[in-house]
Structures are given as C-alpha cells and as structure tokens.
Amino acid sequence: MSMPVPAEHAGEVPVPSASRAPIELAAYLRWAKDQAMAHKVQCETGGTPTQPLTLIMGNEAGDLDSAASAIALSYVMNHDQAHFVRAYGVPRGVHVPVIQTPRRALSQRKENLHVYEYVQAPVASLLCVDELGDLASPAWGPDAQVSLGLVDHPQLRAAWGADRRIVAVVDHHEDEGLYRDAPLRIIRAPSTSPVGSAASLVAALAHEARRGAALETRVADLLLSAVVLDTKNLKMQEDGGKGTRVDAEAFAYLAQSTSIGRHEAGAASPDPALTAAWSRELQRIKSDVAHLDTHGLLERDLKEVRVVTKRRALQVGLASVPISLSAWLGGAYKGPAPMTEVAAAAQEHEWARWWASLGAFMEERRLDMAVVLSSYKTESKSRRDLALALRGSASELADVGQALEGTALGLKAWKGERRTENGKKERVAGVDAKGHVRSVPGIVGAVWRQGNTAANRKVVQPALLRALQRAL
Numbered sequence: 001m002s003m004p005v006p007a008e009h010a011g012e013v014p015v016p017s018a019s020r021a022p023i024e025l026a027a028y029l030r031w032a033k034d035q036a037m038a039h040k041v042q043c044e045t046g047g048t049p050t051q052p053l054t055l056i057m058g059n060e061a062g063d064l065d066s067a068a069s070a071i072a073l074s075y076v077m078n079h080d081q082a083h084f085v086r087a088y089g090v091p092r093g094v095h096v097p098v099i100q101t102p103r104r105a106l107s108q109r110k111e112n113l114h115v116y117e118y119v120q121a122p123v124a125s126l127l128c129v130d131e132l133g134d135l136a137s138p139a140w141g142p143d144a145q146v147s148l149g150l151v152d153h154p155q156l157r158a159a160w161g162a163d164r165r166i167v168a169v170v171d172h173h174e175d176e177g178l179y180r181d182a183p184l185r186i187i188r189a190p191s192t193s194p195v196g197s198a199a200s201l202v203a204a205l206a207h208e209a210r211r212g213a214a215l216e217t218r219v220a221d222l223l224l225s226a227v228v229l230d231t232k233n234l235k236m237q238e239d240g241g242k243g244t245r246v247d248a249e250a251f252a253y254l255a256q257s258t259s260i261g262r263h264e265a266g267a268a269s270p271d272p273a274l275t276a277a278w279s280r281e282l283q284r285i286k287s288d289v290a291h292l293d294t295h296g297l298l299e300r301d302l303k304e305v306r307v308v309t310k311r312r313a314l315q316v317g318l319a320s321v322p323i324s325l326s327a328w329l330g331g332a333y334k335g336p337a338p339m340t341e342v343a344a345a346a347q348e349h350e351w352a353r354w355w356a357s358l359g360a361f362m363e364e365r366r367l368d369m370a371v372v373l374s375s376y377k378t379e380s381k382s383r384r385d386l387a388l389a390l391r392g393s394a395s396e397l398a399d400v401g402q403a404l405e406g407t408a409l410g411l412k413a414w415k416g417e418r419r420t421e422n423g424k425k426e427r428v429a430g431v432d433a434k435g436h437v438r439s440v441p442g443i444v445g446a447v448w449r450q451g452n453t454a455a456n457r458k459v460v461q462p463a464l465l466r467a468l469q470r471a472l
Helices: 025-044 064-080 082-089 104-110 110-118 198-209 219-230 247-255 272-288 294-300 325-330 344-365 395-404 456-472
Strands: 053-057 094-098 147-149 166-171 184-187 302-310 313-321 369-378 380-392 410-415 443-450
Touching: 025 053, 025 064, 025 094, 025 219, 025 294, 025 344, 053 064, 053 166, 064 082, 064 094, 064 110, 064 147, 064 166, 064 198, 064 219, 082 198, 104 110, 104 294, 110 219, 110 272, 147 219, 166 198, 198 219, 198 247, 219 247, 219 272, 294 302, 294 313, 302 456, 325 344, 325 369, 344 369, 344 380, 344 443, 369 456, 380 395, 395 443, 395 456
Parallel strands: 053 094, 053 147, 147 166, 166 184, 313 369
Antiparallel strands: 302 313, 369 380, 380 443, 410 443
16 A cells, blocks of 8 residues: 555564553453553552553544544554554554543434444443543643544644644644654645545555554454545545545455455455445434534534634634534424425524524634534535634624635525525524624624535635634
C-alpha cells in the first residue's frame, strides 16, 4: 500500500511486557481501559507512573470513522509496537483508545452501536472521554509519562490543556500546520490528496506494520465498516463519491480477514453485493435520528474550533445534521407525517423555538458562533442548508455573510420544503430584517440554501474560517 516512507532506525526495540495486549478485540478493549484507569488511580493517590501511556483519540464528533480509527490504531501500535518505535520513533509503552464522546451520548450514534454489537465489543469496554476526569490535569501530561495521538482530526481540543505531547496525527482533514514534530504525522488534506476515510489510513499503517499479514477479524470488521460507510461502499471520486485509491487499497487489505460480506467462513473473499448491503444498512441507521431532540441533533456530530481574528477570538461549533431544516422545525423527521403547508403563525413559533434551543446550546457549550450544516435529499436530489448564529452585532453578521457569499459554497436565500398559506415556499422566520434573533437577545442569525452540495464540513469549515478572518 502506498504510504510515506518512514525514517528507519537500526536495531530491534524491546516491547514492555505490559504492552503485550490481548488479541481478541473485546478483551483488548477491556485491557486497554484498565491500563488508563490504573494510571488515573495511581496519579490521584500520589503515585508516580512508571509505564509510558499514549492516548489515541478520534474527534469530538465521535463518528464511526473516528471511533474505529482510534481503536484500530491503538491495537496495531500495541501489537506491532516495535515497528512503530523503529520506523517512526514513537514512544514505547501502552497505547489506549479514547472515544471522545461522553458515555451518556453514545446512544446518539446508533450506527456505532450497531457495529460494536457486530464486532462483539461491549459498550462498557470502551473508554469514554468523561471517564478520564479533568482532561487538563497533569495526570494526562508529559510529566506523568502520557503522550497523545490524534486520528480523524488535526488539532487537540482546548479542554486537554496546553502542556501536551502529541506523538501521532493520522488525519484526512486540511493540514493546520500543527504538531510538525510528531513522530508519526500523516495528513491527507482534501484540497491536495483526499482520502474518503481516516480508517483507510489506519488500515494502510496496519498493512505496513504487518508486512501485509492479516488483521484480527473483528478489528478488520471495525475498519471495513468505517470505510464502506464513509465512502458508500467505495463509490469513487470519478463517479461522484468520496472513495480514492487509498480507500480501495485499504478495502482490499481488510477483505483478507473481515467476516463482513462472506456467505460462509471459508469464502475466499467478501461478496460485493453483501458489503454493499452492509454499507446501505449502516447508512440507513446513521440517517435515522428520530430519537433525538434539538439538543441531541446539535451535539451528535459537533466539532469545535477556536478562531482568532483581527477584532476578536471566537469559539465556533459546526454541527452536521442529516435532516432538512423544514423537517427539523416541524418535527417531521420523527415520524411519517408529510410536510405540506405551514401557517405563518406556526412558522414564527417554530423558528422562535428553534433559535431559542440553538441559543441555549451555544450558552451550554460556550460558543460564540454556531453553524448548522444540514444535508438531506428531496426526490433523489441532494440538498444542503447552512444556518449561522453569532453572538455579536448585526453589522458583524452582515460582514460574515458577505464574506461567506463570496466563497465557492454557492449560498443563496433559503427556501424551505413547505408552503405557506399564499402558496409560496417558507422563508426564514424568528429574526428581524437585520438578523436579530427575537427569542434570544444578543444573538444574530442567518440561513442559506447551499448550492454547492458537494461541500461537506471538510470543505465548509476552512471556507468559514477564511471568511471570518476577512470579515472580523
């Protein structure tokens, strides 16, 4: 598989006995969690940790790609540790996967739970971020012999504090130029060398470390599930999908040992029709968010970033939501009720409630700006909406809006799916002519239809950050 060529270091490296992790996935996850919890207790009781620890974490959105990549990379780095120490210079010790989702919120991603059940990994065996306590504590810093590894995101969350040692970055978002001295640093930016799934990069590292030898079946199942979900069963870029050569190579490697798509255990390779069916099943489960309220929809796939402009510093949250704003406002996503007409009074009430919920979420998360990225289909056509709420003035909103409308996102006036009494499509409500949100003093907001439906969060986020730098 095609990977950057590591700087080899002569000599074999001894592996600490504690890092001889279980082979079977469920046992491995319990073991890894126990290692981190033992470290935490040791620090809390005044002890001095003697075993180096590296926490491998996905992004805070906690999607399957992040979770699978964190688990699998930690697994490979433990079981093939000598390779990573020798080839990349990563520190020896125990590598522990961290799911950056609070345990209470795991149910927001039913597709993840479905895959955990398939690979026989009990949810209780996962180490969730809230189980670590204070992330900025010295217990998770270099003085306690702790390093951090990032997968599926290029920047450590502010909650982890400033004094942290980053030893691995494996990502497919835009390169923000951070952690240049990380021994293992592989970033495939969408603008230069796109890859559909971070799990494909982890699979490539596993292939490299094992010289092509197969992975444990359940680990392969986990990675393959992330790859087929993110790429819609390897729909390639030339066909309008996200799949790339790296994803195809990862799929081919994982196909050696996966149980997915096999009619029987002895089958030589997965049946393409069955892997396609698995991809569709995961897509269907992922799209079903009927169990979530507005808070859950906003939190389920949220990424936060801090932006410093000429005028101010902003904490920005970008929430990806797989339903239309019309379905969200009227609650149609919770059941089979059709979206037809909406009365003007009802429309104003729905928007007031929606803006108020968004404002409360911003207050809870201490966000200066919330951006909602809505993606959905109508009559087999892909659609995207973009809603923005800013803690600021109408003039700042106008400047940001003008900067955004000058990007390749193709923003235009929002029109919903429902009709009002006069037969026209619904428009944005709950704000005055200058964008002041009537139900949330101090918040201004705007909503657009996004013409560039190919621009997902990987594209919108850097465009937004550039627009903020220009406008503010």
